[in-house]
Amino acid sequence: xxxxxxxxxxxxxxxxxxxxxxxxxxxxxxxxxxxxxxxxxxxxxxxxxxxxxxxxxxxxxxxxxxxxxxxxxxxxxxxxxxxxxxxxxxxxxxxxxxxxxxxxxxxxxxxxxxxxxxxxxxxxxxxxxxxxxxxxxxxxxxxxxxxxxxxxxxxxxxxxxxxxxxxxxxxxxxxxxxxxxxxxxxxxxxxxxxxxxxxxxxxxxxxxxxxxxxxxxxxxxxxxxxxxxxxxxxxxxxxxxxxxxxxxxxxxxxxxxxxxxxxxxxxxxxxxxxxxxxxxxxxxxxxxxxxxxxxxxxxxxxxxxxxxxxxxxxxxxxxxxxxxxxxxxxxxxxxxxxxxxxxxxxxxxxxxxxxxxxxxxxxxx
Amino acid sequence: xxxxxxxxxxxxxxxxxxxxxxxxxxxxxxxxxxxxxxxxxxxxxxxxxxxxxxxxxxxxxxxxxxxxxxxxxxxxxxxxxxxxxxxxxxxxxxxxxxxxxxxxxxxxxxxxxxxxxxxxxxxxxxxxxxxxxxxxxxxxxxxxxxxxxxxxxxxxxxxxx
Ligand SMILES: Cc1cc2nc3c(=O)[nH]c(=O)nc-3n(C[C@H](O)[C@H](O)[C@H](O)COP(=O)(O)OP(=O)(O)OC[C@H]3O[C@@H](n4cnc5c(N)ncnc54)[C@H](O)[C@@H]3O)c2cc1C
Ligand code: SF4
Ligand code: SF4
Numbered sequence: 001x002x003x004x005x006x007x008x009x010x011x012x013x014x015x016x017x018x019x020x021x022x023x024x025x026x027x028x029x030x031x032x033x034x035x036x037x038x039x040x041x042x043x044x045x046x047x048x049x050x051x052x053x054x055x056x057x058x059x060x061x062x063x064x065x066x067x068x069x070x071x072x073x074x075x076x077x078x079x080x081x082x083x084x085x086x087x088x089x090x091x092x093x094x095x096x097x098x099x100x101x102x103x104x105x106x107x108x109x110x111x112x113x114x115x116x117x118x119x120x121x122x123x124x125x126x127x128x129x130x131x132x133x134x135x136x137x138x139x140x141x142x143x144x145x146x147x148x149x150x151x152x153x154x155x156x157x158x159x160x161x162x163x164x165x166x167x168x169x170x171x172x173x174x175x176x177x178x179x180x181x182x183x184x185x186x187x188x189x190x191x192x193x194x195x196x197x198x199x200x201x202x203x204x205x206x207x208x209x210x211x212x213x214x215x216x217x218x219x220x221x222x223x224x225x226x227x228x229x230x231x232x233x234x235x236x237x238x239x240x241x242x243x244x245x246x247x248x249x250x251x252x253x254x255x256x257x258x259x260x261x262x263x264x265x266x267x268x269x270x271x272x273x274x275x276x277x278x279x280x281x282x283x284x285x286x287x288x289x290x291x292x293x294x295x296x297x298x299x300x301x302x303x304x305x306x307x308x309x310x311x312x313x314x315x316x317x318x319x320x321x322x323x324x325x326x327x328x329x330x331x332x333x334x335x336x337x338x339x340x341x342x343x344x345x346x347x348x349x350x351x352x353x354x355x356x357x358x359x360x361x362x363x364x365x
Numbered sequence: 366x367x368x369x370x371x372x373x374x375x376x377x378x379x380x381x382x383x384x385x386x387x388x389x390x391x392x393x394x395x396x397x398x399x400x401x402x403x404x405x406x407x408x409x410x411x412x413x414x415x416x417x418x419x420x421x422x423x424x425x426x427x428x429x430x431x432x433x434x435x436x437x438x439x440x441x442x443x444x445x446x447x448x449x450x451x452x453x454x455x456x457x458x459x460x461x462x463x464x465x466x467x468x469x470x471x472x473x474x475x476x477x478x479x480x481x482x483x484x485x486x487x488x489x490x491x492x493x494x495x496x497x498x499x500x501x502x503x504x505x506x507x508x509x510x511x512x513x514x515x516x517x518x519x520x521x522x523x524x525x526x
Binding site for chain 1: 367368370371372373397398399400402403404405406408409410422424442443444446447468469470482483485487504506522523525
């Protein structure tokens with residue numbers, strides 16, 4: 001079988017949903033596919049209140065933002081088709097892609113594609129890191145908040161970015177003991193309000209520490225930590241053993257980019273954005289003019305910025321087919337202004353730097 | 366230091382504490398949000414516009430203690446759970462009231478005795494729950510008020526039920 005659409009959106013997280021909503025509202029026939037059973041991407045596990053701007057859903061729980069976006073998707077259903085449990089598996093020449101659902105493989109021919117595949121979790125090398133009971137933070141969140149399963153009784157968290165801090169808090173809410181949070185840097189990586197939240201519930205934060213090995217034969221029984229110096233080298237005789245039955249790694253995300261490589265988009269490595277990302281301009285258009293990008297796939301950031309990037313990509317993809325539109329222009333202008341304020345200040349410095357680099361490189365090619 | 370340990374030191378806390386004269390007048394907010402993060406729900410939550418951000422969303426919230434009525438509307442809206450209300454004008458001698466967000470289960474009941482904890486989660490004393498507000502509009506963030514020794518009001522920042 002084959003399908004035909006004007007705009008083809010891959011990924012139903014905050015970026016993809018926003019892109020599909022804008023594109024279909026502007027009037028484009030749009031198809032959205034997501035490989036999971038429920039739309040919302042990362043949002044369906046975010047039970048905490050979001051930080052961010054209150055004119056863009058801050059103070060509201062991630063799960064509620066997902067519901068709000070899904071409602072907008074439903075309202076646009078005359079132009080917007082959604083396929084859940086359906087993965088985009090490849091790009092072909094001549095603006096065609098392949099999608100795989102549980103019972104069929106189909107071809108999609110499109111005029112513009114917006115790829116919003118999100119990110120994958122990073123791992124960490126240490127002795128015994130393949131023992132059962134060692135999870136990524138995203139996996140722990142899915143178990144706990146989507147399926148209602150506790151990953152363990154006593155958890156050690158590695159990584160003090162916002163994900164490590166927030167998942168620790170959610171573990172405490174689920175009744176799991178968090179025996180400690182380990183961070184290699186001398187300072188906490190995520191927002192300090194989130195750190196204070198778990199600290200005052202008694203979770204020790206070990207900054208300037210790393211995990212040397214996991215203990216146990218058939219599953220995790222503990223972990224050995226040690227202090228590290230300024231060059232992240234273990235300091236001898238500072239080892240300490242912590243008892244736990246689960247280790248949770250929150251050590252960063254990497255954009256999921258296989259599809260861009262297939263679509264022959266030029267890639268660039270930007271550490272501040274999480275690794276290799278497709279080069280794209282301020283319209284979120286990659287070097288393949290039929291392919292746009294938004295969300296974590298364009299550089300690891302946040303749901304708020306993913307939604308704004310998605311809106312820009314949706315509007316510009318619409319214009320790439322239907323020509324200039326004042327409505328699309330207004331959406332882009334508004335989103336740009338919000339992005340600028342969200343990325344201002346010292347906590348946005350790395351992202352600003354990374355984003356500027358991508359724009360510079362794209363200008364150069 | 367807060368950024369190394371997650372615990373605000375008394376030096377770091379000073380700039381966000383209201384003056385003694387303001388404390389004596391009744392309930393007032395203390396906003397323990399000391400980093401310029403992109404976040405602002407507290408600003409729009411305040412009915413009397415006591416919370417301001419000078420140049421935009423990444424500014425730290427600035428509270429005008431004189432304008433603040435201590436109403437507590439901002440408390441459950443803060444995703445950082447960083448806002449506390451202190452009321453030193455309490456009718457029990459030597460005691461004061463402290464309100465904070467609480468998102469764990471079980472939610473305590475009025476008059477229940479709970480453990481009051483400091484910023485490191487260490488036990489400070491037993492405390493009686495004076496009030497619990499948990500309406501649907503707060504979307505599962507309860508605001509719990511406990512009665513604590515007045516001289517420990519700046520140390521206690523959590524409870525264990
Ligand atoms: C613990 C935690 C806390 C967070 N807290 C906040 C917060 O407070 N505020 C904030 O703004 N942000 C927060 N974030 C970040 C935010 O969740 C992400 O930045 C955001 O979800 C990225 O959106 P996205 O649409 O790019 O990707 P995702 O949400 O990851 O969605 C991508 C979707 O694409 C699907 N997909 C991938 N590949 C394919 C394919 N080939 N075919 C079909 N579908 C595919 C995936 O299944 C997924 O549904 C948090 C993240 C975590 C993990
Ligand atoms: S306690 Fe009430 S008046 Fe004071 S800052 Fe909060 S919302 Fe405003
Ligand atoms: S809502 Fe809370 S975390 Fe956000 S800026 Fe205000 S005080 Fe800080």
